[in-house]
Amino acid sequence: MRTLSAKAAEVDRHWYVLDATDLPLGRLASRVASVLRGKHRADFTPHADAGDFVVVINADKVKLTGKKLTDKKWYHHSGYPGGLKAESYEDLLERRPTFVVEKAVKGMLPKTSLGRKQIKKLKVYAGATHPHSAQQPAPFSF
Numbered sequence: 263m264r265t266l267s268a269k270a271a272e273v274d275r276h277w278y279v280l281d282a283t284d285l286p287l288g289r290l291a292s293r294v295a296s297v298l299r300g301k302h303r304a305d306f307t308p309h310a311d312a313g314d315f316v317v318v319i320n321a322d323k324v325k326l327t328g329k330k331l332t333d334k335k336w337y338h339h340s341g342y343p344g345g346l347k348a349e350s351y352e353d354l355l356e357r358r359p360t361f362v363v364e365k366a367v368k369g370m371l372p373k374t375s376l377g378r379k380q381i382k383k384l385k386v387y388a389g390a391t392h393p394h395s396a397q398q399p400a401p402f403s404f
Contacts, residue, residue, distance in 0.1 A: 268305040268312040275383075277315045277394065278402035282363065283323040285404075290324065291366035293404060298371065298380045311376060315383045317399050322359035322388040326351060336365075360386040 278297060282290055300306050300313035326334065335348045355362055363386045371377040385394060 266305065268300070268303075268307040268310050270311045273300075273305075273310075273312045275314050277317065277397040277399035279317045279319060279392070279394075279399040280402040281320050281390075282318050283320045284325050287324050287326050287362065287366050289404075290318075291363065291370055294318065294363075294367050294384065295370035297402070298367070298383055309376070311379045313380055313383060315385070315394075315397070315399075316402065317385045317387070317392050317394050318363055319387050319390050319392055321363045321386050322355065324355070324359070324363060326355075331355075359388045 280290070280294065294316050296302060297316050298313040300311075303312060303314075305312060331352045332350055334351045336351065336354050337346060337348050339346050349357075351362065364381075364384065367384055368377075368381050371380050385392065
């Protein structure tokens with residue numbers, strides 16, 4: 263019996279739309295990362311980009327459990343001495359709701375050139391509308 267290996271150029275990609283309203287951020291991110299990698303497909307190949315496109319809507323309504331909304335911080339550094347900046351996820355969700363979902367999903371993908379290709383198939387929008395209706399995305403449920 264021969265093992266079939268999916269090639270990135272031959273993969274038939276699908277589009278899925280996912281409503282993030284009241285979904286826990288970590289569970290949403292792990293499921294989306296799995297679809298971006300293609301682990302839900304029978305022809306999953308770890309070294310090839312065989313995943314599907316995912317459109318996440320209502321990213322501003324995602325839920326963080328426990329006290330993560332106030333206690334969890336996002337840190338970034340300007341590169342200068344004393345340039346460490348911290349922002350709570352509560353403020354970050356108000357200011358950049360799409361970034362929160364993108365960051366969570368990106369952290370669950372491989373840290374290689376393959377992971378950088380796979381994150382480009384994620385489209386995140388704060389509201390309920392998206393410009394990808396021409397691709398006829400199928401509803402995605404857990």
